[in-house]
Amino acid sequence: MNRSFDSYFGPPSQPINVAEFLQQANSELLSESFTNASWEQLTPEHRNAVEAEINESVVFQTSSQSLDQVWDNPVLSAHVRRQHESTVASVRDQADVPAPKGRKRKRDIAPEGSESTPEVLQLQEELDAVNLRCWGLTVESALCMRAAKNSDYNALDAPKKMGTGILHTLDHGDVGATRSSTPDSLRGHSPDVNSHPNAIISLTVYNRITYLPSCLTRSSQYAVLSTQTLADLLRVLPCASSNIPIEVLDAEGDVSGYNVTDQIGEHAGCLFCIEDLVYGDGRETADYAQKLIAHFHKLPEDKRPQIKTAPTSASETTFNALTLRTHQPYWILHQGNCEHFFVIDQIRHAPFRFNSIKSLNIIYRLPHASDPLSGYPLMLHLTPTVQDLCRACGKVPAVHSIVGDMRLGESPCLLCAPCWRMMGPPKNDEGVMVVPLVIPFVNH
Template structure:
C-alpha cells in the first residue's frame, strides 16, 4: 500500500484514544464501583434518570407520531427538505428545480402542527445549507441482516464477575478501491476472552472454503500496538512478515516485535489498546481485516451472563459477480486455470460451461461459498 492509500485509510477511523491498559481499567473501575455504597448508587441513578427524562415532551411526541396524517407530513417534509438541499448543492449538473411545499392543501391539524414547528426559535432546529456536508444515502454496511432483534450469541463464553464488556468492529477492504473499507460485523466480548475468540468469531468467506481447496498459508496474524500475535509457531506468519520487512529496509521506522503470547493465550485483560484505532489482521493467505475497538465499559445488570461473543450488527454480504460476463453472481471458483489470467477466478455456471473443461491437470473447480448471517 502506498503512502496515499495509507493516509486515506487512516482518515476513515479515529481520532484514536490514549493507550488503555484494559487490566488496569478493569481493576480501577471495579474498585470504584465496589467502594460506592448502594444508597449512593441509587442517588446517582435517580439523578441521571431525572436529567435524561423526556416526560415533558413525551405526550406531545406520541400524539404526533400516533396520528398517521401528522406523521406522514413530518416524514414527507423532511424528505423534501433533504432532496432540495441535494439539488441546490449539485450546481455543476442540470437538475430539476427544488420543490416547494404548498401549505394551502394542509388540513387543520397539519397546519397547526406546522405553525408550532415554525414558531420554534432554536436556530439548530432547522436544517441549513451546511447540513448537506453531513448527509449521505444509506450504504450496504448500514443495514443489519440479523434475524432477531438485539444481540445474537455465537458461543457459550461466560461473563465473570471481574469482566468488562468490549465492543469491536471488523472492517474489510472494498473491491473497487483498496484504500477504502466497509464494516463487515460488530461484536461484543467479555474481557476474559482471547484474541483467538476474535479470529474464530469473524464472519469471513475465506474461512469457509470447501475442503477441496487447500490455501498456501493457514493460520492468523494480528498486529496490535507494535506487537505481532499469531496462532502458529514463530516461523509461520510472523516469520514471513519480518522477512518481508527486512527485505524492504534494514532500518524500519516503527518498532515491531513478536509477542511472547499467541492468540489463544492473549486475553483482553493483558492488552494495551486504543479506541478507534485500526489494527491489522491477516489470515488464510492474504485475507485482510481491520479490527477497531469501539467501546470498553462496565457490565450492566441487563447484560447476558453467557453466549459471548454476541453479534450486534452484520451487514448483508455482496455477491461477487462473474468475471466473464460481469452480469450475474459467480457460482464457481476456478483455481489454477491459466486461461483465466487470475487464480482463483470466479465465474457463473453459464460462462464456465461455455469455456469448457481445462486440459491442465491441477485445475480445481469449487462452488462459491454462499454468504450467510450468523445463526440466531
C-alpha cells in the same frame, strides 16, 4: 472523498489497560459511596436546571408508544420516513446542493387518506410536542449529507450469537441502590466485591476495498467479553479466505478439481498486531509472528517497524491482558495475505450504570433486559455482501465458475445452479472445470 473519510480514525484515546480499568471501576465506585460526587457538589438551582433540560430532551417521554413500536408499525414508520425525506429535500433545495449521483429515486407518496388516520395524527402531535430542537436539519447540514452506501446497511435484524461466552452480571439481590438526590440516570449501584464481572468491548472490523487498496470499508461489528481471546474474535470474522474449498491435485500436481466439503478454515496461521506487539498463532514451527519479524529484519534499519513478538499467542491472549486505545486501528493477518483491521469503539463495565471514571473517561452501565447473557462474541452489524449475478439469467447470484467450456463463450463464466443444470454436461468434459464460488456469510 467519502471513501477517504471512512478510512480516517482517531484521534485515539490514551492507552487503557482493560484489567486495570475493571479494578479501578470497582474501587472508585466503593470509594465514592455509589454516588456521583460532581452531582452532589451542584447547587439545588443548578440541579433543577439540569433535570429540567434532561426531561425536555427525552423523545417520546410521554408518548403512548415506544420508538420500537413506531418502527414496527408500517403506517407510522412510512409516515416518519416520508417526513424525513421531505425535510432532507427541502434542506438540499435551500442550500442549492447538486443532486446525488446515480439513479434518481422515486419520491414516496402517501396513499390517499393515510396521513389523516388517528394513529398518524396522534404520532405527529407527539413529535411536534417534543421540546428538543438541536437535532433539526439546518441549511449547513447539506454539507454533511451523502447517499447511503452498502456498509451503512445491516444484514442482521437482531444481534447474532456467534460464540459460547457468558456475561457474568450481578443479581438484583446482590445489588443495593443508594438513595440520594442523584437522578436515576446518574445514580450508581452497589457492587458485590466478591463478584468478577466482565468488561464488554465493542469493536468494528474493516476490510480493504478491492479496487481501492488504500481505503477501508466497514465489514462487521461485535461485542466481545474481556475474558475472551483474540482467537475467539478471529473465529467469528466473516471472511471469504476462510471458506475457500481445498484444491484437488492430480498425479502431476495440477489442479483437477475442488473439494467443496473441505475448506481452509482457521488453520492456515494468523497474527494480531496491537500496540507494537505481534501475537502469533502459537504453532511449534515458525508461526506468523516470527515470520513477520524475520521479514522486517530484511528491511533497512531506519525503515524497520519497531515491533516485538508478544509472549503469548492469539489463542492464549484475552482482552483482559491487553492495553488498548479506542479509535485506533489494529492489524489482523491470516490465510497467507488476507488483511483485516479492527477498531475499539467502546469499553463498557458490564454490571454498573452511568458512572464515569474521571481518569479514563469511560462509560459503564448495567446490562439492559434485552442484552443477551450468553453467545458472546455477538455480531451487531454485518455489511450485506454484494454477489455477482449469473451470466445466463442475470437474476440470481452465481454459485459456479465454469472454466474451459466452449459452449458458454467466455471462460471463466459465472452461473447459478439452475442454469448450469439446464446446460447439461459438456460433450467433451476434458479441460472443463467447475469451480465452486465462496458462499458468503448468511444469517441463519
